[in-house]
Amino acid sequence: MSLSTYVYLFAAILPAIVLLLMIYRQDKLERESTSLLLKLVFGGVLSALVALVLESIFGGILQNMYFSSVVTATIANAIMIGLSEEFAKMLFLKKYSWNSPEFNYMFDGIVYAVAVSLGFAAFENIFYVFQYGLSVAVSRALLAVPAHTAFAIYMGSFYGKAKYCDVYGQKKACRMNLLWGFLFAAGLHAFYDACALLGSDTAMLIFAAFVIIMYIIVIRKVRKESREDQAF
Numbered sequence: 001m002s003l004s005t006y007v008y009l010f011a012a013i014l015p016a017i018v019l020l021l022m023i024y025r026q027d028k029l030e031r032e033s034t035s036l037l038l039k040l041v042f043g044g045v046l047s048a049l050v051a052l053v054l055e056s057i058f059g060g061i062l063q064n065m066y067f068s069s070v071v072t073a074t075i076a077n078a079i080m081i082g083l084s085e086e087f088a089k090m091l092f093l094k095k096y097s098w099n100s101p102e103f104n105y106m107f108d109g110i111v112y113a114v115a116v117s118l119g120f121a122a123f124e125n126i127f128y129v130f131q132y133g134l135s136v137a138v139s140r141a142l143l144a145v146p147a148h149t150a151f152a153i154y155m156g157s158f159y160g161k162a163k164y165c166d167v168y169g170q171k172k173a174c175r176m177n178l179l180w181g182f183l184f185a186a187g188l189h190a191f192y193d194a195c196a197l198l199g200s201d202t203a204m205l206i207f208a209a210f211v212i213i214m215y216i217i218v219i220r221k222v223r224k225e226s227r228e229d230q231a232f
Helices: 003-025 034-063 070-097 108-132 135-167 171-198 201-227
Strands: none
Touching: 003 034, 003 108, 003 135, 034 070, 034 108, 070 108, 070 135, 070 171, 108 135, 135 171, 135 201, 171 201
16 A cells, blocks of 8 residues: 555544543443454444445435425434434444443443444544545544544443343343433434534534533543443
């Protein structure tokens, strides 16, 4: 490969690596193995491919539906993206970590969800950087990759609680936490995409406020859940 190819790859995956390491360092009671994290990151790459298939299917359905305005069509498209991508992430998150003997602390759920999400984001970044050049690397490093991390932190928080409930035989609570984790992540993702896709002045002001508030909340959430971490 040429030097420029290596530069593009480095620019695409560096933000994901940095954010994963930041979350990993918050797992203070028992660190996860590198092999498991790599498996989850790979699961994130696979989830990006599955999401592409789902978005193609549902995108075709949306094209055949009537919408009263461009705004409603854009919002519907954003909801479809949020549901498809977060469903694909949760699918591989559960596949590669649910039955792992390493999944024995509440905070593990956040670490695992972030690993999958950043595998997804890194793969997506590679596509965008090679498609549009290094100019998109900075904006995606500041917005898209941290946003995927934020969605994953909510999903992972509920995912850890779901595992706790499963261990203690609370099957209904387990299912509800898995559902809420998916819905929170998909809802935040859909709102983020809707504001970005609409692109109006009002939408962009809402987008900026939403991103700032979301980042502040998830940073506090990670610190709190790290302090209060407990074994199953």
